[in-house]
Amino acid sequence: MTTENNPQTNNPSPQITPTPLPRKAKQDRAPENDPGLWRMGRKSFFSFSAWLAFFGFIGISTIGSLRMMFPRILFEPSKKFKVGLPEEFLIGEVSEKFIDKGVWIIREQGGFYALIAICTHLGCAPRWLPTENKFKCACHGSGYYKNGINFEGPTPRPLERAAIGLADNGELEVDLSLKFKYELGDWVKEDSFYNYVA
Amino acid sequence: MISPMQKFRESEVYKSIFRHKYDDTQRNRALQIVDNVFLHLHPVRIPRHATNVGFTWGMGGITFLLFLILTLTGVILMFYYRPTAQYAYEDMKYLMNDVAFGPFVRNMHRWAAHLMVITVMLHMFRVFLTGSYKPPRQFNWVIGVILLVLTFLLSFTGYLLPWDQLSIWAVTVGTNMARATPLLGHDGPFGLELGMKIDNDIRFVLLGGTQVGPPTLLRFYVGHCIFLPLIASIFMVVHFWRIRKDGGISGPDTTKKTF
Ligand code: HEM
């Protein structure tokens, strides 16, 4: 082997023929063990997308179905209603005029309170027994004084009061959605009692 | 002379339906079970102790039988019962007074329902007494607990459907307990903190309102007649399948001499 034949040593400006790089693998498939930009092969990506679509569908359907369980409109009697002028009630009386709405209206010397006619034991409907001067529940025998405080039977707490106040037209108005619990000290709060002296 | 029945069993029709011969051979006996979609969940052979009523009381089987009776009588009742506040009570009265066999079918449904609650508890009791909840049967016990709850829910939802004072107040009392559900009830622990109110908590979902009313009747009806039986059926299939997969019905411990 002569040196003339070697272009690298003989030629002052040798022709550059770089040694060919190892051939790149075809790019339509991730090279073996190369997780790619997203660290995920093509098939795993499809699999992932399919599962995402599947669980997305299930998830959204579930949320939609759950939302459907909450109707926008309820066909229930209004929680807020007028019950008449204050003068229409007698002092000391437990008025059952609005018992169909689930409330007793009681007038005392100093004003009014409204007791919700739902037993605080497990939710039956107690009755007002005028002769015994108490509220009595038929379900398990709970009894309450006229002021709603419990004194017999299994119930753990007094009856609840609803909000009572004066409407624009001078009538009393009861709001059953606002509740006042004695055991939480609510009975001194505004609207749990309407001060009225004739 | 060859009897008409025999002739039928030789016929193309018989063979196309049952796919095996009729003569009493070991093979045909096995095929009778294996080739039948309704029976194939049952093993072809069972150990001798599995026929011992004193061990299983047959309570699971009786519970299943009652479930079938309830499904059948329930479907018949559905022909007369409309789940709306306007008609429900009237339809129940109509069934009891003016429909031929109405009281019979309704009472069958009612008695079977009461019985099923009792037998499912007795079944659980015997599984406990025989220690059949132990490995490898722990998972079937779990499925059993789900079936127990489903049975109670079926009973509870059905109780509202007559729509009389008893059912309305019983369900009022029953669903009031849902107020106190942890996290999801407006009177329960952390309910208030999670924004639960009377018109968005778990009880509201059950009732379809803030009190027991016409939407409650409809919800309970759909739950009672479609949703719960469907779910219960699925779990029963798994329950029965698991008995075989867990090594068949359990039996007395033969390694001990105490039996
Ligand atoms: C809808 C209610 C249920 C049905 C229809 C049902 C049906 C059955 C049947 C037919 C068997 C075969 C053995 C037998 O009859 O005792 C069985 C076994 C079993 N059941 Fe239930 N079952 C119900 C509820 C329960 C409950 C509430 C539990 C316990 C929490 C339970 C736990 C088991 C277990 C662990 C076995 C396997 C027992 C063994 O291998 O000895 N099942 N069930």
Ligand code: FES
């Ligand atoms: S619900 Fe009134 S005493 Fe139980």
